[in-house]
Amino acid sequence: xxxxxxxxxxxxxxxxxxxxxxxxxxxxxxxxxxxxxxxxxxxxxxxxxxxxxxxxxxxxxxxxxxxxxxxxxxxxxxxxxxxxxxxxxxxxxxxxxxxxxxxxxxxxxxxxxxxxxxxxxxxxxxxxxxxxxxxxxxxxxxxxxxxxxxxxxxxxxxxxxxxxxxxxxxxxxxxxxxxxxxxxxxxxxxxxxxxxxxxxxxxxxxxxxxxxxxxxxxxxxxxxxxxxxxxxxxxxxxxxxxxxxxxxxxxxxxxxxxxxxxxxxxxxxxxxxxxxxxxxxxxxxxxxxxxxxxxxxxxxxxxxxxxxxxxxxxxxxxxxxxxxxxxxxxxxxxxxxxx
Amino acid sequence: xxxxxxxxxxxxxxxxxxxxxxxxxxxxxxxxxxxxxxxxxxxxxxxxxxxxxxxxxxxxxxxxxxxxxxxxxxxxxxxxxxxxxxxxxxxxxxxxxxxxxxxxxxxxxxxxxxxxxxxxxxxxxxxxxxxxxxxxxxxxxxxxxxxxxxxxxxxxxxxxxxxxxxxxxxxxxxxxxxxxxxxxxxxxxxxxxxxxxxxxxxxxxxxxxxxxxxxxxxxxxxxxxxxxxxxxxxxxxxxxxxxxxxxxxxxxxxxxxxxxxxxxxxxxxxxxxxxxxxxxxxxxxxxxxxxxxxxxxxxxxxxxxxxxxxxxxxxxxxxxxxxxxxxxxxxxxxxxxxx
DNA sequence: TATCATTGAGCAATCGATTGCATTTTTGTT
DNA sequence: AACAAAAATGCAATCGATTGCTCAATGATA
Numbered sequence: 001x002x003x004x005x006x007x008x009x010x011x012x013x014x015x016x017x018x019x020x021x022x023x024x025x026x027x028x029x030x031x032x033x034x035x036x037x038x039x040x041x042x043x044x045x046x047x048x049x050x051x052x053x054x055x056x057x058x059x060x061x062x063x064x065x066x067x068x069x070x071x072x073x074x075x076x077x078x079x080x081x082x083x084x085x086x087x088x089x090x091x092x093x094x095x096x097x098x099x100x101x102x103x104x105x106x107x108x109x110x111x112x113x114x115x116x117x118x119x120x121x122x123x124x125x126x127x128x129x130x131x132x133x134x135x136x137x138x139x140x141x142x143x144x145x146x147x148x149x150x151x152x153x154x155x156x157x158x159x160x161x162x163x164x165x166x167x168x169x170x171x172x173x174x175x176x177x178x179x180x181x182x183x184x185x186x187x188x189x190x191x192x193x194x195x196x197x198x199x200x201x202x203x204x205x206x207x208x209x210x211x212x213x214x215x216x217x218x219x220x221x222x223x224x225x226x227x228x229x230x231x232x233x234x235x236x237x238x239x240x241x242x243x244x245x246x247x248x249x250x251x252x253x254x255x256x257x258x259x260x261x262x263x264x265x266x267x268x269x270x271x272x273x274x275x276x277x278x279x280x281x282x283x284x285x286x287x288x289x290x291x292x293x294x295x296x297x298x299x300x301x302x303x304x305x306x307x308x309x310x311x312x313x314x315x316x317x318x319x320x321x322x323x324x325x326x327x328x329x330x331x332x333x334x335x336x337x338x339x
Numbered sequence: 340x341x342x343x344x345x346x347x348x349x350x351x352x353x354x355x356x357x358x359x360x361x362x363x364x365x366x367x368x369x370x371x372x373x374x375x376x377x378x379x380x381x382x383x384x385x386x387x388x389x390x391x392x393x394x395x396x397x398x399x400x401x402x403x404x405x406x407x408x409x410x411x412x413x414x415x416x417x418x419x420x421x422x423x424x425x426x427x428x429x430x431x432x433x434x435x436x437x438x439x440x441x442x443x444x445x446x447x448x449x450x451x452x453x454x455x456x457x458x459x460x461x462x463x464x465x466x467x468x469x470x471x472x473x474x475x476x477x478x479x480x481x482x483x484x485x486x487x488x489x490x491x492x493x494x495x496x497x498x499x500x501x502x503x504x505x506x507x508x509x510x511x512x513x514x515x516x517x518x519x520x521x522x523x524x525x526x527x528x529x530x531x532x533x534x535x536x537x538x539x540x541x542x543x544x545x546x547x548x549x550x551x552x553x554x555x556x557x558x559x560x561x562x563x564x565x566x567x568x569x570x571x572x573x574x575x576x577x578x579x580x581x582x583x584x585x586x587x588x589x590x591x592x593x594x595x596x597x598x599x600x601x602x603x604x605x606x607x608x609x610x611x612x613x614x615x616x617x618x619x620x621x622x623x624x625x626x627x628x629x630x631x632x633x634x635x636x637x638x639x640x641x642x643x644x645x646x647x648x649x650x651x652x653x654x655x656x657x658x659x660x661x662x663x664x665x666x667x668x669x670x671x672x673x674x675x676x677x678x
Numbered sequence: 679t680a681t682c683a684t685t686g687a688g689c690a691a692t693c694g695a696t697t698g699c700a701t702t703t704t705t706g707t708t
Numbered sequence: 709a710a711c712a713a714a715a716a717t718g719c720a721a722t723c724g725a726t727t728g729c730t731c732a733a734t735g736a737t738a
Contacts, residue, residue, distance in 0.1 A: 006483075008694055019718050024695060034716060051483070054457050055403065056694035058394035059723050065458075066437075074426065080419035087413065087440060091451070096458050098405075098435045101426060112430070118393050119404075119435050144345075144390070257626075284623040287596075347724055358688050363725060373686060395724035398693045 007050045016044055027052070063145075064120035067095045067310070070112050071127045072104045072153075077282050078299045079127065082151065085303030086125060093311060095122070106131035113137045123147040123310045128155060130192060130224070147313060151306040152297075154196055161313065163305040163324045167197050170295045171204025173330040174249050174277050177293070179212060181338050183246035183275060186214070189234045189259065190222045190251050201251045201279065226251065231258020239266055244274050247336070253278035253285055253294055260292060260335070275336040281329075290334020301326050346389045355383055366391070402484070403459035406434045406649070409451050410466045411443050411492075416621050417638045418466065421490065424642030425464060432650060434461070445470035452476045462486040462649045467494060469531060469563070486652060490645040491636075493535055500652065502644040502663045506536050509634045510543025512669040513588050513616050516632070518551060520677050522585035522614060525553070528573045528598065529561045529590050540590045540618065565590065570597020578605055583613050586675065592617035592624055592633055599631060599674070614675040620668075629673025640665050 009023040016023070018037070026033045026041035044050075058064045067090050071079040087097045098121060100112035109129045116124055117140060124141055126148070135155055141148045150162035178186065188205060191198035209215055221237060223230040231250065235258055238244060250256035256278030263270055270276055270290060278285065281296035305324045348362040355362070357376070365372045365380035383389075397403045406429050410418040426436045437460060439451035448468045455463055456479060463480055465487070474494055480487045489501035517525065527544060530537035548554055560576060562569040570589065574597055577583060589595035595617030602609055609615055609629060617624065620635035644663045 053694050055394050055397035059398050060696045074423040075419040080414040084413040096437045098437050120394055284626045287623045287627045289628040361687055392724050399726045
């Protein structure tokens with residue numbers, strides 16, 4: 001027969017002629033247990049192939065060892081890299097990482113939060129969906145004694161621990177770079193204004209222009225999706241304009257790509273005629289010809305910071321600031337390098 | 340005070356003046372409970388904000404509602420897309436998806452398997468690490484009453500359900516395409532031979548050439564990592580050769596990229612002088628100039644098939660074949676299109 | 679009306695680990 | 709040698725849901 005029942009601490013106790021409590025304490029390295037006993041227990045556990053029943057422990061302790069991560073889409077370089085970083089750290093601390101994607105739908109976000117809470121996650125690290133404007137589901141989290149950490153797309157009013165990119169500086173750096181390259185007329189392709197990320201990029205961009213007595217009132221296009229397709233539409237709009245801008249800033253690389261392609265199809269030279277810059281430093285940006293100037297979001301650092309915010313919190317290190325800002329890095333490539 | 344204890348089925352039972360067993364059965368839609376009672380229970384559960392304690396249920400039932408997914412790296416377009424597909428389906432069926440990455444290390448794979456088993460996953464969907472040659476840890480899975488499904492990087496001898504790309508055809512299609520384009524001398528940059536994926540690509544490639552009375556014995560480079568860096572090294576090796584091949588097939592886009600870049604840096608025209616093709620259809624391949632011919636692995640289909648293999652199995656639909664093969668799609672771009 | 683199904687619901691044990699409190703054993707002190 | 713203090717271990721309740729078995733109520737049938 002190969003259907004051996006799972007070994008429990010009671011089996012170990014029996015074999016060692018001690019009680020289950022002692023076994024439990026020994027395995028948890030409780031100081032009340034002598035080193036000798038601990039050693040015996042561990043040896044026997046090894047020998048009998050003991051594997052703890054996490055569900056039982058969870059039930060008793062009222063918590064699991066899980067961290068939930070909710071993002072719009074997993075197969076976005078930014079998110080998958082952040083998740084990778086999160087997983088790496090979480091695992092060394094004994095946490096499992098449960099993932100969910102919202103596909104930018106509010107309803108999916110709500111459901112994922114509930115499911116994760118039921119699965120007894122100790123924390124939810126979340127990057128909000130584009131649709132999310134109501135936050136009741138997130139308030140459930142603390143009521144159910146789990147932690148909440150925002151990253152990237154945060155909800156400022158909730159005042160929860162959060163990690164965000166310095167998106168203001170994203171806009172500022174790009175604007176300054178454009179100015180350095182001699183641009184005087186600007187285009188801007190932005191996203192929904194209620195998402196902090198997009199709002200801040202816009203602010204950083206426009207305020208820097210204004211500080212230089214310039215503006216780009218005419219050529220602002222706000223889109224909802226920031227896909228390549230939307231980028232193409234925006235590009236067509238630009239071309240229909242009587243006068244092309246010297247430089248266009250897109251808050252997303254994919255949208256930038258759309259513009260980029262339309263411009264090239266219309267034989268409008270990048271960067272000589274119009275410069276283009278995006279955000280995310282997606283892998284493909286490097287390989288366009290010319291390369292697409294973009295802003296690296298330091299996704300790995302963001303992921304790491306997010307888990308660490310949680311880990312520090314439960315380890316009682318309140319010293320850490322509750323709101324972490326990661327600095328972006330402007331990657332200058334051919335699309336903004338005029339000779 | 341806001342520290343209300345969690346509502347349990349006992350609280351519901353008390354409020355409804357029935358027993359916890361009845362509540363449990365009602366919530367699980369057990370036919371032994373009348374519709375009237377079910378309705379009352381559900382209403383009260385809603386009203387009191389009842390949320391099940393999954394740990395308790397898991398403990399009692401001896402299983403969780405989790406699916407574990409283990410891959411080399413999450414932030415690879417292929418894997419993140421596959422995981423995305425898995426998550427999407429799993430969630431609709433009430434499963435949580437727990438992820439882990441091995442970074443191609445055997446030891447990480449072993450540890451992840453153990454942790455996941457302890458977390459009571461119902462299944463582990465795995466794409467093996469490049470180092471994995473020993474499979475004891477995987478045998479644990481069935482002993483602990485969980486299912487095992489391989490995808491992409493599989494272990495043939497274990498004869499477990501698996502989903503793989505038709506990698507033989509990958510090699511074959513590329514070879515045929517090269518032949519169509521008039522190539523007669525070939526380079527090949529491959530990976531470790533004990534990984535099914537690489538072996539099959541090689542076989543498909545070489546056997547197609549041989550069927551045409553050609554070979555490429557001279558120019559085979561096997562590497563371990565298949566990174567861009569390794570690709571560059573391989574590219575340099577090619578150039579040092581007295582005679583460049585007409586076409587080079589790299590079993591990975593990143594490695595192909597390395598070769599591609601080195602060739603360009605040495606002003607060797609692609610495709611006129613040498614054609615290059617890769618595998619994975621990474622997003623960047625489309626945006627190189629010229630575009631990099633590659634083979635799409637249909638990662639979404641692979642992910643879907645993997646979960647479904649598991650889901651069908653537990654739903655008792657043994658009709659499905661246990662070994663699924665997904666067809667690749669050759670994407671021809673400029674890097675192999677001679678005028 | 680008596681009898682037997684049938685249906686609906688309750689009882690109580692169970693899953694395996696944890697933990698407050700009690701008890702036993704050991705060590706140290708005078 | 710006697711006893712307090714400290715160290716090590718045991719006892720038993722507990723976490724919340726599930727489930728085999730028993731019991732009660734309702735209805736059908738002769």
